[in-house]
Amino acid sequence: MVGLAVRLRELGAEVRVCAPPDEEFVELLAGVGVTMVPTGAPVRPVVSSVAPGSAVGLAQRAADLMAAQFETVAAAAEGCDALVATGPLPAVAGARSVAEKAGIRFVYVSHSPVVLPTPYRRPPARRGQPLPDDMTDNRALWKLDAEIADAMFGEMLDTQRAAAGLPPVDSVRDYAFTDRPWLATDPTLDPWQDTGDLDVVQTAAWMLGNERPLPAELVAFLDAGEPPVYVGFGSMPMGSLKDVARVAVEAIRAQGRRVVVSRGWADLAPADDRDDCFVVGEVDHQALFGRVAAVVHHGGGGITTTTARAGTPQVVIPQGADQPYWAGRVADLGIGAAHDGPAPTVESLSAALKTALSPEAGARATAVAGMVRTDGATVAAKLLLDAADGGPTP
Numbered sequence: 190m191v192g193l194a195v196r197l198r199e200l201g202a203e204v205r206v207c208a209p210p211d212e213e214f215v216e217l218l219a220g221v222g223v224t225m226v227p228t229g230a231p232v233r234p235v236v237s238s239v240a241p242g243s244a245v246g247l248a249q250r251a252a253d254l255m256a257a258q259f260e261t262v263a264a265a266a267e268g269c270d271a272l273v274a275t276g277p278l279p280a281v282a283g284a285r286s287v288a289e290k291a292g293i294r295f296v297y298v299s300h301s302p303v304v305l306p307t308p309y310r311r312p313p314a315r316r317g318q319p320l321p322d323d324m325t326d327n328r329a330l331w332k333l334d335a336e337i338a339d340a341m342f343g344e345m346l347d348t349q350r351a352a353a354g355l356p357p358v359d360s361v362r363d364y365a366f367t368d369r370p371w372l373a374t375d376p377t378l379d380p381w382q383d384t385g386d387l388d389v390v391q392t393a394a395w396m397l398g399n400e401r402p403l404p405a406e407l408v409a410f411l412d413a414g415e416p417p418v419y420v421g422f423g424s425m426p427m428g429s430l431k432d433v434a435r436v437a438v439e440a441i442r443a444q445g446r447r448v449v450v451s452r453g454w455a456d457l458a459p460a461d462d463r464d465d466c467f468v469v470g471e472v473d474h475q476a477l478f479g480r481v482a483a484v485v486h487h488g489g490g491g492i493t494t495t496t497a498r499a500g501t502p503q504v505v506i507p508q509g510a511d512q513p514y515w516a517g518r519v520a521d522l523g524i525g526a527a528h529d530g531p532a533p534t535v536e537s538l539s540a541a542l543k544t545a546l547s548p549e550a551g552a553r554a555t556a557v558a559g560m561v562r563t564d565g566a567t568v569a570a571k572l573l574l575d576a577a578d579g580g581p582t583p
Contacts, residue, residue, distance in 0.1 A: 190275065192395040194223045196570035202577075205269070207262050213471060221397070226265040229257040229280075233454055236426050244317025251279040252345050258283030259349050266291050270577045273298060278338060282346050282358075282365040290353050294576060298371040298392075298569070301490050301511040302379055305370060305389065306331040309382050313510065315341065338362040371569065375494055377560040378518055392572070393565030394494045401473040407449070410467040414447055416482040417467070418542070421451030425487050425508050430455045433506070433533065437485055438466060440538040444546060446482060475499070483525070483545045485538075488512030497524060500558030502545040506533055523553040 194204045208214045210227035218225040230253065239245065258280055266272050266287055271294040274284035281297055288295035299305055303313055308327045312334040314320050318341070324330055338361045347357040358364040369388040372381055373395045381391050403411075411417070420437040422430055434450060434457040441448045447465045450457055451472070459466040474492065478484055478499035486492045488505040493515040496503045503525035505516035516527035526541035533541070544550060 190273075190395065191217055191221060191223065192397040192566040193273065193569050194218075195221050195397060196566040197573065198223065200570055200574055202570075202574060205265050207265050216471075220401070226261060228261045228265075229254055233424070236424055236454055239426075240428060247316050248341075248345075251277070251342060255279040255283040255342075255345055255349055258287055259353060263287045263290070266293065269293055271296065271573055273573070275300060278362060278365055279342050279345070282342065282361050283349065285365055285367070286346070286350050286353065286355055290355060294573075295367065296371055296573070297366050298373050299366075300373050300394075301514070302372060302374060302381060303511040303514050305366065305372065306334075306386060307382065307384055308386075309384070310514075335360050335362045373565055373569065374490060375497070375561050375565070377557060377562075378494060378497055378515075378522070379490075390572070392569045393562035394490070395566040395569060396475070396495070396498070396563060398563070398566070400476040403472060403476050404469070407467060407469055407472065407477075410447075410449070411480050416480060417441075417447035417449050417465075418444070418483045418485060419449045419451065419477065419481045420457070420485045421492070422453050422455055422457065422487045422506075422508070423451075423489055423492060424454045427455040430457065430508075434458060435460045436533050436535055436538055439535045440533070440542055441485075443535070443539050444542050446546075449477075449481060483542065485542075488515040488519075490515060493519065494561065497522075497554070497557055498561045498563070500555045502547075502550040502554045504528060504538070504541045504545045506531060506538075522557055523550060524557050525550055525554065 190206060194206050197204045205224045205226055206218055207226045207228040209229050209232045211231045211233050215225060235250065254277060262284055272284060272288040273296045274281045275298045285295045303310065311327055312331050315337055318337045320330055320333065342361045346361055350357065369390060372389050372391045374391065375394045376391055381389055418441045438448050438459045450459055450466060450468050452468060452470055458468055474495045478496050478501050481501060483502045483504060484496045485504045488507040489512065503519055505519050506528040507513040507516045508531045519525045520527040526544040528537060528541050
């Protein structure tokens with residue numbers, strides 16, 4: 190989203206980004222000079238305190254998130270020509286309502302294909318609402334998913350809309366996603382299959398573009414030997430990653446490689462202080478990943494795309510959400526390995542690393558890197574501005 194904001198500004202538009210007030214987001218937006226409007230509560234405390242998949246407290250969090258759209262986002266949208274929204278369904282449904290009330294264009298963008306209805310895959314289960322294992326008709330499952338979404342969020346949305354003078358909606362999910370959602374994923378890594386049900390606009394992934402310098406100490410570590418293996422799990426919580434740093438370091442050392450460990454939100458760290466490991470905080474993955482031998486990660490769409498763009502093999506250890514999908518794509522493309530399950534052992538991760546570090550995976554990763562598009566944010570920005578100038582509605 191920051192990548193889109195920067196491209197829009199470069200093309201002459203005024204941009205405001207509404208985002209949770211986590212320190213990482215504040216610093217990122219400040220670093221590129223984009224106006225940030227803090228919206229809702231910080232995300233990191235929720236990620237750190239809520240068990241993966243748990244629905245405890247979900248209704249209140251959803252209600253608060255939706256209310257923030259009708260309050261903070263509505264104020265930020267005053268005088269704007271368009272509102273682009275992504276994120277959890279309650280937020281997106283609230284954001285579209287804000288755009289409807291203001292009479293401005295609305296675009297929903299997904300950074301993962303798995304949430305968009307398609308007969309080619311099952312919908313992901315919503316928190317606390319498992320889908321029947323014995324149902325195999327994907328169209329029927331997506332219809333059920335819409336009904337579940339209405340049961341979870343319909344009343345709170347209609348209550349907020351009524352207060353804003355708006356009528357109720359028939360389907361929360363379909364209203365939020367619109368019939369022409371944008372998909373900000375790379376078509377090589379994620380080839381969307383058109384079904385005629387949705388007019389999906391696939392722009393390619395939105396990348397920030399300009400590399401930020403790496404810390405001098407990290408550069409010195411990289412320069413001191415053969416390329417290391419990077420291990421990082423982003424915003425995944427500690428609960429699901431209790432032993433992963435120890436296992437990963439041991440497995441990587443078994444391959445004769447040094448290690449770069451990213452702390453992430455789980456605060457990962459090696460079990461010892463040997464000089465073959467280097468621990469980093471927030472760094473620019475675009476600048477780093479071209480200098481490592483492989484990337485071990487959780488399989489978010491962003492890090493999967495960034496690694497593929499760097500031409501570096503990867504090992505995906507999916508923890509949930511859309512991550513098993515991206516793990517499968519990495520394996521199918523031959524640009525690395527998909528670990529079976531979220532909790533690796535030294536043996537299982539060693540096997541995956543052998544695949545990723547093989548000459549075949551390296552050659553394939555290099556080839557695919559040349560296919561990954563870098564213009565997604567520019568494409569999206571031009572679509573928005575063309576529509577503002579009287580062109581086709583995005």
